[in-house]
Amino acid sequence: MSQHATSYVPKSAFAKWFESRLPIAGLIHSSFVAFPVPRNLNYFWTFGGVLFFMLVMQIVTGVVLAMHYVPSATMAFDSVEHIMRDVNYGWLLRYLHANGASMFFVAVYIHIFRNLYYGSYKAPREVLYLLGVIIFLLMMATAFLGYVLPWGQMSFWGATVITNLFSAIPVVGDTIVSFLWGGYSVGNPTLNRFFSLHYLLPFMIMGVAILHVWALHVPGNNNPTGLPIKSGKETVPFHPYMTVKDGFSLVVFLMFYMYWVFYQPNYLGHADNYIPANPSVTPAHIVPEWYFLPFYAILRAIPDKLGGVIAMFGAIVCLALVPWLDTSRIRSANYRPLYRQFFWVFVGVCILLGWLGAKPADGWYVIASQIATAYYFVHFLVILPLLGLFERPTPMPGSILESVLGSQIKSGAGMPVGATAAPQSKG
């Protein structure tokens, strides 16, 4: 679609003058106004817009918070309390930012599971998918760096545990860790560089997100049937159809977000983080933020340091390899009866891992974590490749139009006239 000439026609003399020098209005018009999307997209397709909004939200609140925050081991904690008590609306900005991180992950997990359910990662969208995985990794790095900044007990010990992951690397591990810390332990140099990187990474996310949208606009959206677009009748223009749908979804999502901000602003955090960092005492029960819990459970499930670290990063590598691990030619789980069941089992296992990650590392929790971790990898490395070979797909509609309009098109004599009259809007 990006190769197509835009249908934008500049009206004013200035618009004409400008467009002939920098055709950005035409680019925006063809990307977000006239851009054809499948007419059968459901509400799970609105989370890309929600995510873009959340990225902007985090950048805007973050830039303002950075005007009041002091990245120093002696002053960081107090400056956060200063934001909470003295800065006008500082409490609101901080709660928007802290809960915004959680909401960002709520939206991204829905976005990822929607992708896995409808097989959106399959050809020709592998690069689009990989860019998404990179954004996910950058989001995790940014969230971790940001959580260190208040310099409370959870900040300090979270930073200690996560940076120590790199000490598992043979030979050079300890050198890498001292370069991450800028010292022999987590301290002031660590906090300073984490602040710098926490400010940098969101703009890198923005850059990759723009590539992500570009890579989306080449093949266009997948859709609940997983079928390719065959005619212009199967699409609607982005505006107003998707703008209003994305907008409605965003408003509902904002209500959910604001519930946390105004009624449970600290529920998703940890009380221990309101205790200033103390390098001589580790909190009795150290857990990461909820969005890291499944990966944390995988880390703890392996009774070997290097093995645990490899398993944790391997969990994300598996995710990145899904386009090549899934051997089925059918995209949508709607027509894959077995995959659909395994998908929901996998969702359940991920939630179970998250729950286990918040539990202490002893007793049957360890064994349950090990079983769930094993299943996580089996899902990617065994079930996905084999399903494609043995699964018999259920009957599929012949086209998106057929799935939307049902038998009235099936029994009709071919396409309505209009369908073949506008094939130019298709890739």
Add this chain to the structure above:
Amino acid sequence: MASNAATNPDNGSEPTRRDMLFLATGAAAAVGVGAAVWPFLQSLAPDAETIAAGAPVEMDLSPIAAGQTVKVFWRGKLIFVRHRTADEIKAAQDVNVASLRDPQPDSARVKEGHAPWLVVYGNCTHLGCVPLGNQGQYNGWFCPCHGSVFDTSGRVRGGPAPINLPIPPYTFVSDTKIRIGEGAVV
């Protein structure tokens, strides 16, 4: 440019002046990038102030009662100084060394003639949490984060920690005083 190459009689047979320029520029650029990256990387290493703060610290052991552990910081790293009881020393010595994950006899973990004094880094060798003293199966330390167990010699006896709690560089100045950080590698 295709037309350019077609009109160049030397193309494909002999190196041209442009090939020479290309190689020379590329080589200089590679060296330049390497030289430019180096200071950026080195700036991330522990700085002079951090290293200077690692001067040796002296510690008086006389107020530490048997069975007591005192925490002290050197180079920003936590160190346990544990005055072990006779039972704890015996428990640490009566171990089949070969059965340990990181085999070390107790004698290699204390200074000769100072068996009651165990001086170890206070961060778990798994992911750096502070283990809790006098807890766990061997009454040494137990790490609440991921369940590593250490004995009264600071040796790993269970859980994910790969090695024993390391021993910082230290010497006995007198029978009741140690100096931590003596002869440390910067």
